[in-house]
Each structure stands twice: as structure tokens, then as C-alpha cells.
Amino acid sequence: MTGLASFPTARPRRLRRTSALRELVAETRLSVNDLVAPFFVREGIDEPQPIVSLPGVFQHTVTSLVTEVGELIELGVKAVILFGVPAVKDAIGSGAFDPDGIVQVALRALRAEYGDQIVLMADLCVDEYTDHGHCGVLDDHGDVDNDKTLEIYVKAAIAQADAGAHVVAPSGMMDGQVAAIRAGLDAHGRTEVSILAYSAKYASGLYGPFRDAVDVQIVGGGDRKGYQQDWRNAREALVEVEADIAQGADMVMVKPALSYLDIIVAVRELTDLPVAAYHVSGEYAMIKAAAANGWIDHDIVALEQLTAIKRAGADVILTYFTRWFAERAASLPAGAS
Ligand code: PBG
Numbered sequence: 001m002t003g004l005a006s007f008p009t010a011r012p013r014r015l016r017r018t019s020a021l022r023e024l025v026a027e028t029r030l031s032v033n034d035l036v037a038p039f040f041v042r043e044g045i046d047e048p049q050p051i052v053s054l055p056g057v058f059q060h061t062v063t064s065l066v067t068e069v070g071e072l073i074e075l076g077v078k079a080v081i082l083f084g085v086p087a088v089k090d091a092i093g094s095g096a097f098d099p100d101g102i103v104q105v106a107l108r109a110l111r112a113e114y115g116d117q118i119v120l121m122a123d124l125c126v127d128e129y130t131d132h133g134h135c136g137v138l139d140d141h142g143d144v145d146n147d148k149t150l151e152i153y154v155k156a157a158i159a160q161a162d163a164g165a166h167v168v169a170p171s172g173m174m175d176g177q178v179a180a181i182r183a184g185l186d187a188h189g190r191t192e193v194s195i196l197a198y199s200a201k202y203a204s205g206l207y208g209p210f211r212d213a214v215d216v217q218i219v220g221g222g223d224r225k226g227y228q229q230d231w232r233n234a235r236e237a238l239v240e241v242e243a244d245i246a247q248g249a250d251m252v253m254v255k256p257a258l259s260y261l262d263i264i265v266a267v268r269e270l271t272d273l274p275v276a277a278y279h280v281s282g283e284y285a286m287i288k289a290a291a292a293n294g295w296i297d298h299d300i301v302a303l304e305q306l307t308a309i310k311r312a313g314a315d316v317i318l319t320y321f322t323r324w325f326a327e328r329a330a331s332l333p334a335g336a337s
Helices: 012-016 019-025 062-074 102-114 146-163 177-187 205-213 235-246 258-270 281-292 298-312 322-331
Strands: 035-042 058-060 079-085 119-124 167-170 194-201 251-255 275-279 316-319
Touching: 012 019, 035 062, 035 102, 035 322, 058 062, 062 079, 062 102, 062 322, 079 102, 102 119, 102 146, 119 146, 146 167, 146 177, 167 177, 177 194, 194 235, 194 258, 205 281, 235 251, 235 258, 251 258, 258 275, 258 298, 275 298, 281 298, 298 316, 298 322
Parallel strands: 035 058, 035 079, 035 316, 079 119, 119 167, 167 194, 194 251, 251 275, 275 316
Antiparallel strands: none
């Protein structure tokens, strides 16, 4: 008798013997319903432009965006989030709240075409629209002025809601942004529009390809450490999430995802609201680059990473892999549904 045989119940390999058994007992099932596709829409271009550091992702025209979103609806995708690339940037990021700003134009076109068939989310920030690249307006010392920025965010939220956004997603990490936006939307009669708060957003090195996608360079080689979170801190994320919930957030987000799975677990424990996680541009680009070199298997690693994010507790995952997943899910090895 071996030691193991004397513990007949301790044989978890029994349930791994066949693919059907593994499917039966799988704890986490990733679905296309969980995913949100990020899109970039650029003003003043005639053809979609590829983004070198995000293979397979484009800066869209409004027309190409409408076509692509229609294809995603056919594939069963339930939500998209829009980012704008304006033709002209200025000090306060006017394009973010101009009713004719590129995201507002795109939202109107999508809502007119598809109504409520897909959830339209709008990233709510000004970094794509400011000439200095920060997520807010600057004071005389060149620091981001929190409360002046809130006034701009409220205007942007109203412009996005009026253009047809179902969900606005403030990503600038200003204090009090959710309360200000909720009050502004409600006063404007837009009580039905939800807020997906980028609550725990870290000052990550993984946003590099995104900044190529939206043509953002922070003035003077600066960074966002004055408003995004320090990656050494975990408890601080819960302070942020609690504040956003108290201010009226309908969903809370952790961003990036993979380096912050511990934060996703903690946020999942803290709240019964839907928890979102953003598998960001750098996370996508790392898989693409390593797979292009033949160093990892693209499909397996992408599926493994997205599943890990869900396993940690995310209900909603924003990912540039959404279309790939929707197209390939049925033929993927395991864990997909
Ligand atoms: C800010 C914003 C950023 C991302 C989403 N919203 C960039 C930043 O904070 O610098 C990054 C998303 C990604 O890397 O995929 N508007």
C-alpha cells in the first residue's frame, strides 16, 4: 500500500481525465457576454489607420466604426467603449464636451443605427483632447486642478449622454468625479445613464500602446503619478472603490488587470456591484509580440489571461481580444463557452 492509496478521496486527477469531465467541473467559464471591445475613432481621416503597437486594432472613421460594431453585434458582443482622437487639441480638451466632438458624433451614429442592441460606453477623460496630454486642466504651476477638471468632466458626461451613451466611464482619477458626474447627469435629466468608474486605476507602464493609439504625449516627459495610483498600494484601491460607490458608481473597475489580480479579488469581496477589469493595451501587445516571435501560443495565452481575470472576480472585462474571442471561442481548447 502506498501512502496515497490510503487516502482514496485525495485524487483530484480523476476529474481531469477527459475533456468532458474537465468541462463538467470547470469553475470559470468565459463568455462573449463578459467582454467589452475598446474602439478608437479619429476625426479627419478617410480610411481606418492601423496602430503599429496594437496589431489588429485601428483608429476608425465613423463609417468604419459603425460597420465594425455591426459585425460585433452579429458575433454576440454586448458592449463597446469609445475613445476619441480629435483633429485639434487645446488646453482644456474642448473636444471631449463639444456636441460635435468625434466621440459624440460616433455615439449618435451608433445609437441611430443600432439603438439598444449593444451597450455604448464612452471613456470620459480629456487626455486625448488636451495639448499637454494630462487628464485634466492645469493650474498656474502646471499641476492638474482637480475641481476645475470636474466641471469639464460634467460637461463631457452630458455631451456623451445626449449623444446616446448608455454608460459613461470616467477614467481621470480626479477626486469626487463620480459624485460630480452623477449630479450633473441627474440635473440634466439623464438619470438613466450609468457610471462605470475607473476606480482603482494605476499609473502603469502598460498604457504605452494606448498612448500611440490616441496620439497622446504628456508634456515635458511628465507622468500621471499625481492622480493615478501608486502600484505599491493595495489598500488605497479600496479607499478609491468605496469612495466611488458612495458617490453613486453603478460599476467599478480595476485597471490594468493582470498585474492587479489581487486588487480584483479584494474589490470583488468589498462590493456586490458589478466589477470590471481592463486588460490594457500593453497586456494585449505583450501577447501579440511574443506570439509573433513564436515564443508563446497566442490563443492559449490570451484565453488563459482573460480567464484568470474572470476567475479573480471580474464580471466584465474590457479587452482588445473581444473580436478574436467572439470569432474563435467555439474552437478554442478549453474553458471557453
Ligand atoms: C485615459 C485612459 C487611458 C487608458 C484608458 N483610459 C490612458 C492613460 O491613463 O494614460 C489606457 C487603456 C489601455 O492602455 O488600453 N483616458
